[in-house]
Amino acid sequence: MKKLILLATASSFFYACQSDDPKTEDILKGKLSADLVENPRSAENMNASKLASLGHLQFEDTLHDFGNMKEGEMAEYEFNYSNTGKKAIIINEAKGSCGCTVPEYNSSPLQPGEKSKMKVTFNSQGKRGFNEKTVTITTNGNPSTYTLKILATVNN
Numbered sequence: 001m002k003k004l005i006l007l008a009t010a011s012s013f014f015y016a017c018q019s020d021d022p023k024t025e026d027i028l029k030g031k032l033s034a035d036l037v038e039n040p041r042s043a044e045n046m047n048a049s050k051l052a053s054l055g056h057l058q059f060e061d062t063l064h065d066f067g068n069m070k071e072g073e074m075a076e077y078e079f080n081y082s083n084t085g086k087k088a089i090i091i092n093e094a095k096g097s098c099g100c101t102v103p104e105y106n107s108s109p110l111q112p113g114e115k116s117k118m119k120v121t122f123n124s125q126g127k128r129g130f131n132e133k134t135v136t137i138t139t140n141g142n143p144s145t146y147t148l149k150i151l152a153t154v155n156n
Contacts, residue, residue, distance in 0.1 A: 053086045054085055054141050055141035056083065057139065058081060058082050059080070061080075062079070062148050063150075064077045066152040069153065069155070070156070071128055071155065072125050074122070075152065076121045079119075080115065080116075080117050081117070081118065082110075082113070082116070085112060085141055087141075089110050090110070090139060090140050091107060091139050095135065096133060097133050098133060100123045100125070100127055101133040101150065102120070103121075104119040104121070105118045105137075118137075122150055122152060127152070129153070131152045131153070135147070135148040135150075
């Protein structure tokens with residue numbers, strides 16, 4: 001009896017997932033193309049020409065030194081970059097090494113040849129002394145990860 005109930009539940013689940021409802025098509029309009037969802041982090045099965053056909057971020061610089069700061073000051077810097085690859089690239093995530101380093105970025109696909117900026121804000125509150133912080137960026141491109149670095153010396 002339990003098997004029969006389980007089978008009936010599973011059947012209704014699969015039936016419910018297959019909908020010919022036109023509203024489903026409306027929901028999918030404007031969604032990203034599936035060809036942007038390649039994941040080079042699992043690229044062991046990709047050949048060199050396939051990897052070369054992906055998007056690639058080129059940063060003007062990957063290191064910024066804020067110099068001397070007073071504790072409690074906020075500092076911002078914009079890292080400029082462009083897509084020098086052959087496919088659109090999406091930044092899936094940009095994460096600071098601690099809560100004091102916060103990146104802001106555009107999550108829309110960046111087409112080949114387009115440029116953008118990533119603003120990184122550093123909060124020096126409670127960070128006396130020399131600070132070296134990073135922002136790790138994860139993308140659908142090749143390479144799949146990039147690292148930006150900021151430096152600051154925080155004084156009283």
